[in-house]
Amino acid sequence: MEFRITNKSNLNLEQMRPLLKSFLPFAQKNMGFNRTVDINFVSDSKNASNPLGKTAFYDPNLDSVTIYTDKRHPKDILRSLSHELVHHAQNCKGKFDNKPHMGEDYFQYNKYMQEMEREAYEKGNMTFRDWEEKHRKQLQESIYYKTGDTKMKLNDWKNKELFNRLNEAYGYGKMEEKEEELDEAHCGRREDEE
Numbered sequence: 001m002e003f004r005i006t007n008k009s010n011l012n013l014e015q016m017r018p019l020l021k022s023f024l025p026f027a028q029k030n031m032g033f034n035r036t037v038d039i040n041f042v043s044d045s046k047n048a049s050n051p052l053g054k055t056a057f058y059d060p061n062l063d064s065v066t067i068y069t070d071k072r073h074p075k076d077i078l079r080s081l082s083h084e085l086v087h088h089a090q091n092c093k094g095k096f097d098n099k100p101h102m103g104e105d106y107f108q109y110n111k112y113m114q115e116m117e118r119e120a121y122e123k124g125n126m127t128f129r130d131w132e133e134k135h136r137k138q139l140q141e142s143i144y145y146k147t148g149d150t151k152m153k154l155n156d157w158k159n160k161e162l163f164n165r166l167n168e169a170y171g172y173g174k175m176e177e178k179e180e181e182l183d184e185a186h187c188g189r190r191e192d193e194e
Helices: 013-031 045-049 074-092 111-147 154-169
Strands: 003-008 037-042 056-059 064-068
Touching (some): 013 074, 013 111, 037 074, 056 074
């Protein structure tokens, strides 16, 4: 299934791409939506400065999800996306066909929409949690290789770990990491030779 993603925000899509590439097919399979959905990441500084501002919304007429990204953690953005994708699945199943009222304070007065929101919170959070736990290790490794955020390469870490374990097994103890500047005058000479 195709997912059309538009980024009109400050969101680092390079950081999000491996997460989205993994999460979106997982969500589609678990939620059962069968139509393409447009996903729009947007910035709105006024909304971001409001402690009770919007985080996201779904437009059933356009099959589109809009996610506000300013001042938000990527995990929180994905959680909002998961919630809105449940609304897309509901729409694909015809649950928006009766054009329920969705204006200001619709949640307070519309029992049908309260049930739709309950389902979106429950299924959205559970789907996101299930995906996160199943894919956490795989995603950390793929993000490491793409972004280089860590300080040590995996092979270097493995070699160092193996070296330390062998040293400990033979009674030498762990090799301490020391970053020392070499004094060119002392290179190649032992201290007792001076």
